[in-house]
Amino acid sequence: MSRLTLGHGSGGRLTQQLVHRIAECFPLTGHDMEDCAIAPDGSGATMDGFTVTPRFFPGGNLGKLAACGVANDLAVRGVRPEQLLLSVIAEEGFDEEELLAHLRNAGAVCDALAMRLVGGDTKVVPRGAVDGLFLSACAMGREIPRREERLGAARLQPGDTILLTGPAGRHGATIAAARYELDVPGLTSDCAALWPLLAPLLSLPGLRAMRDCTRGGVGTVLCEWAESRHLGISVEERAFPVDPGVLSVADLLGLDPLYLACEGTAVVAIAPEEAVEALRLLRSHPLGAEAAAIGVVTEEHPNLVSLTTRIGGRRLVDMPVGELLPRIC
Amino acid sequence: MCLAIPHRIVAITDERTCRARAGTAEVLVRTDLLSSVQIGDSILVHAGFAIEKLREEDGRELESLWEEIRALEATLSPEPVSDSTDIPPVCPMAPSA
Amino acid sequence: MPERTAPSFGEMLARLVSRPTILMEVCGTHTVSIFRNGIRSLLPKELTLLSGPGCPVCVTDQSEIDAALSLASLSGVTVTTFGDLLRVPGRDGSLLDARGRGADVRIVTSAFQALETALREPERQVVFLAPGFETTAPSTAAVLLEAAEKKATNFSVLSLHKLVPPVLRVLAADPNLAVDGLLLPGHVSVILGEAPYSFLPEQHGIACAIAGFEAEEILLGLTELLRQIRTNRPTVRSLYGKAVRPEGNARARELMERVFRPVDAPWRGLGVLPSSGLALREEFLPWDAAQRFPLPTTPAQVETGCRCGDILTGKLTPPECPLFDNPCTPASPVGPCMVSSEGSCAAHYRYALRGTP
Numbered sequence: 001m002s003r004l005t006l007g008h009g010s011g012g013r014l015t016q017q018l019v020h021r022i023a024e025c026f027p028l029t030g031h032d033m034e035d036c037a038i039a040p041d042g043s044g045a046t047m048d049g050f051t052v053t054p055r056f057f058p059g060g061n062l063g064k065l066a067a068c069g070v071a072n073d074l075a076v077r078g079v080r081p082e083q084l085l086l087s088v089i090a091e092e093g094f095d096e097e098e099l100l101a102h103l104r105n106a107g108a109v110c111d112a113l114a115m116r117l118v119g120g121d122t123k124v125v126p127r128g129a130v131d132g133l134f135l136s137a138c139a140m141g142r143e144i145p146r147r148e149e150r151l152g153a154a155r156l157q158p159g160d161t162i163l164l165t166g167p168a169g170r171h172g173a174t175i176a177a178a179r180y181e182l183d184v185p186g187l188t189s190d191c192a193a194l195w196p197l198l199a200p201l202l203s204l205p206g207l208r209a210m211r212d213c214t215r216g217g218v219g220t221v222l223c224e225w226a227e228s229r230h231l232g233i234s235v236e237e238r239a240f241p242v243d244p245g246v247l248s249v250a251d252l253l254g255l256d257p258l259y260l261a262c263e264g265t266a267v268v269a270i271a272p273e274e275a276v277e278a279l280r281l282l283r284s285h286p287l288g289a290e291a292a293a294i295g296v297v298t299e300e301h302p303n304l305v306s307l308t309t310r311i312g313g314r315r316l317v318d319m320p321v322g323e324l325l326p327r328i329c
Numbered sequence: 330m331c332l333a334i335p336h337r338i339v340a341i342t343d344e345r346t347c348r349a350r351a352g353t354a355e356v357l358v359r360t361d362l363l364s365s366v367q368i369g370d371s372i373l374v375h376a377g378f379a380i381e382k383l384r385e386e387d388g389r390e391l392e393s394l395w396e397e398i399r400a401l402e403a404t405l406s407p408e409p410v411s412d413s414t415d416i417p418p419v420c421p422m423a424p425s426a
Numbered sequence: 427m428p429e430r431t432a433p434s435f436g437e438m439l440a441r442l443v444s445r446p447t448i449l450m451e452v453c454g455t456h457t458v459s460i461f462r463n464g465i466r467s468l469l470p471k472e473l474t475l476l477s478g479p480g481c482p483v484c485v486t487d488q489s490e491i492d493a494a495l496s497l498a499s500l501s502g503v504t505v506t507t508f509g510d511l512l513r514v515p516g517r518d519g520s521l522l523d524a525r526g527r528g529a530d531v532r533i534v535t536s537a538f539q540a541l542e543t544a545l546r547e548p549e550r551q552v553v554f555l556a557p558g559f560e561t562t563a564p565s566t567a568a569v570l571l572e573a574a575e576k577k578a579t580n581f582s583v584l585s586l587h588k589l590v591p592p593v594l595r596v597l598a599a600d601p602n603l604a605v606d607g608l609l610l611p612g613h614v615s616v617i618l619g620e621a622p623y624s625f626l627p628e629q630h631g632i633a634c635a636i637a638g639f640e641a642e643e644i645l646l647g648l649t650e651l652l653r654q655i656r657t658n659r660p661t662v663r664s665l666y667g668k669a670v671r672p673e674g675n676a677r678a679r680e681l682m683e684r685v686f687r688p689v690d691a692p693w694r695g696l697g698v699l700p701s702s703g704l705a706l707r708e709e710f711l712p713w714d715a716a717q718r719f720p721l722p723t724t725p726a727q728v729e730t731g732c733r734c735g736d737i738l739t740g741k742l743t744p745p746e747c748p749l750f751d752n753p754c755t756p757a758s759p760v761g762p763c764m765v766s767s768e769g770s771c772a773a774h775y776r777y778a779l780r781g782t783p
Contacts, residue, residue, distance in 0.1 A: 005526050013757045177354070180535050184354040248352030253535065254332045256462075311435075311641040313464020315777040321756040322522075325509030326535050328332055328376040329454050329482055329558065331455055331561035331613035345568075359538055361568035362678040373616065373669050376508070376558075377536025378565040381616045381675055384668050394646075394665065398438070398653055405441055
């Protein structure tokens with residue numbers, strides 16, 4: 001009998017394998033492994049569960065995370081977030097004021113996006129059945145019509161430029177700092193709703209695909225893209241925007257920023273001739289101030305992500321396996 | 330085997346503890362393994378313990394190493410040797426692989 | 427340091443190497459840095475760089491993990507450990523698996539956090555698993571001294587510490603291993619200084635360089651090794667002067683020697699090496715987990731076909747192991763070289779472009 005481990009939920013290789021096994025349970029599947037599902041009529045839907053601890057962290061809390069998370073899954077496929085359903089599962093004894101604080105944060109995110117709460121469910125379960133509070137969110141909306149084919153990994157082509165909207169790993173580093181008692185002034189989660197940042201890119205016909213980097217970080221998204229299209233992706237270490245707080249946490253705990261979770265950072269694949277314009281649009285928004293081109297899609301080394309290091313060497317970027325654990329060696 | 334990174338001491342808390350900064354992070358570090366520390370010291374920290382005080386990079390040591398390498402390079406043929414296979418071994422130290 | 431770009435290091439190495447040369451690095455942190463910086467892609471083909479037994483997690487014997495697992499299964503016991511050990515397989519799974527079954531296994535990033543846990547939770551028996559070489563052992567020693575001072579009777583340590591010079595003696599004396607030069611561990615050397623390595627050039631003609639962990643420092647170390655080999659003057663040279671004193675850190679060694687004594691110890695894949703591990707001295711036995719708790723006698727090792735021993739001694743490179751990538755992968759590791767982030771198999775799998783050395 002095999003048991004699930006926290007690694008199966010960490011967003012890397014083990015999660016990928018588990019998700020495949022789950023999908024196989026459903027004979028009829030319309031799942032294309034993208035962040036949200038889009039029906040033929042252009043209506044989009046996505047859902048996600050949120051269980052982070054600590055529930056309050058610099059830059060956000062569980063409620064804000066839940067609303068942003070699902071809104072972002074729609075946004076990266078060009079679907080305007082319009083409606084939200086929320087499931088609340090609270091542990092017996094949970095502080096009602098804290099619950100409302102989370103939900104007010106979620107409400108504020110919705111307000112800014114003009115996203116309407118249209119339904120939900122609330123459960124209180126016996127002490128110990130959940131760790132405090134779990135939120136599940138479902139977001140729905142409508143695809144912004146474009147002449148081009150639907151955004152998604154299927155549209156990636158050799159030569160496409162890969163952009164990163166901001167420094168990688170800020171959310172994961174913030175959570176790790178809290179968990180391992182590191183005081184990192186200035187480090188906050190990047191938790192944010194990406195629709196206002198990404199929507200202007202929809203006007204570019206050369207926009208191919210976007211992905212919200214969450215668990216497993218930027219590295220996991222790049223690997224998933226490379227493997228789904230059997231193409232290579234080459235990135236340059238020097239091109240990545242960096243956050244000094246993330247680097248400090250990564251150095252202290254022996255973690256790799258490429259795999260630390262994000263909650264408000266996206267990768268964008270775009271036709272090379274429109275990369276400059278895409279960067280201009282991203283950088284004109286506060287969330288994209290540090291956006292940069294980090295690499296290209298290539299025919300070389302299919303299925304693999306190759307990184308050119310700071311000193312000019314080359315190495316592979318693979319998906320992380322299981323939880324990211326701090327190391328002393 | 331040993332992740333250890335430089336920190337700078339910002340406060341001495343007691344006879345075996347200090348607070349030190351690595352990048353933008355500030356952490357508690359144990360100083361049991363060093364005989365004396367003061368604020369401003371640059372220390373190498375492994376698993377929460379300072380294992381040494383870091384000294385300023387001694388440029389002279391490295392510069393003399395580069396000079397030796399340059400001197401050696403000057404005695405070598407101008408072409409990179411590695412592409413040819415018929416140069417006899419210069420160094421008989423180890424048995425041939 | 428004079429400005430050197432990586433391609434110029436690569437050219438320099440190509441010019442200095444005069445014949446097929448085998449170098450070995452013996453520090454897992456060097457292994458990771460070499461791979462993460464893509465240094466292997468810059469080396470001339472005549473230069474073979476092996477990864478040696480420098481990853482303390484990789485050399486943690488299965489019996490030692492089994493001891494840790496048996497402690498974790500005891501009721502009332504909290505096992506505190508560095509993250510590094512969590513996924514190493516014992517006979518029946520890892521500490522991570524044990525945690526999934528309800529064992530109280532907690533990650534710490536320093537030994538003092540383990541003692542703090544014990545002081546904070548006097549009703550728990552808190553065991554600290556202590557892996558690592560001479561870089562780490564002095565810290566464990568300091569915490570044991572503090573535990574004795576504070577009479578923390580619910581705290582104990584399972585020492586898994588091992589020593590580097592003994593395993594280097596074994597490597598140097600191995601007739602099947604022909605190593606021209608060793609890249610020596612920078613941080614172990616911070617504690618030990620340069621003297622313990624002198625037998626390598628003096629008795630075995632092996633070039634030695636102590637290097638730091640940045641890409642340029644490693645390249646400089648490799649360059650120095652080739653220089654020694656080319657001029658036929660093997661010695662021990664430190665290129666990490668900002669951290670390594672020739673005499674090392676005497677105070678750290680004193681603490682280590684006060685608390686620990688050398689014992690024969692099992693190294694995974696290498697067998698028992700004489701005087702290569704550390705056990706608690708008599709005065710500190712009250713804090714020795716091996717004394718406080720009943721530990722299993724080691725059953726016969728399960729035969730898995732794992733070749734970590736040959737990997738650790740440089741006789742096989744990871745792609746040459748018959749289990750590499752199938753079935754042994756980071757997601758389903760057979761041996762510790764694939765588990766540890768510093769293990770050469772894991773590093774190779776994660777970082778080396780498949781099909782390249």
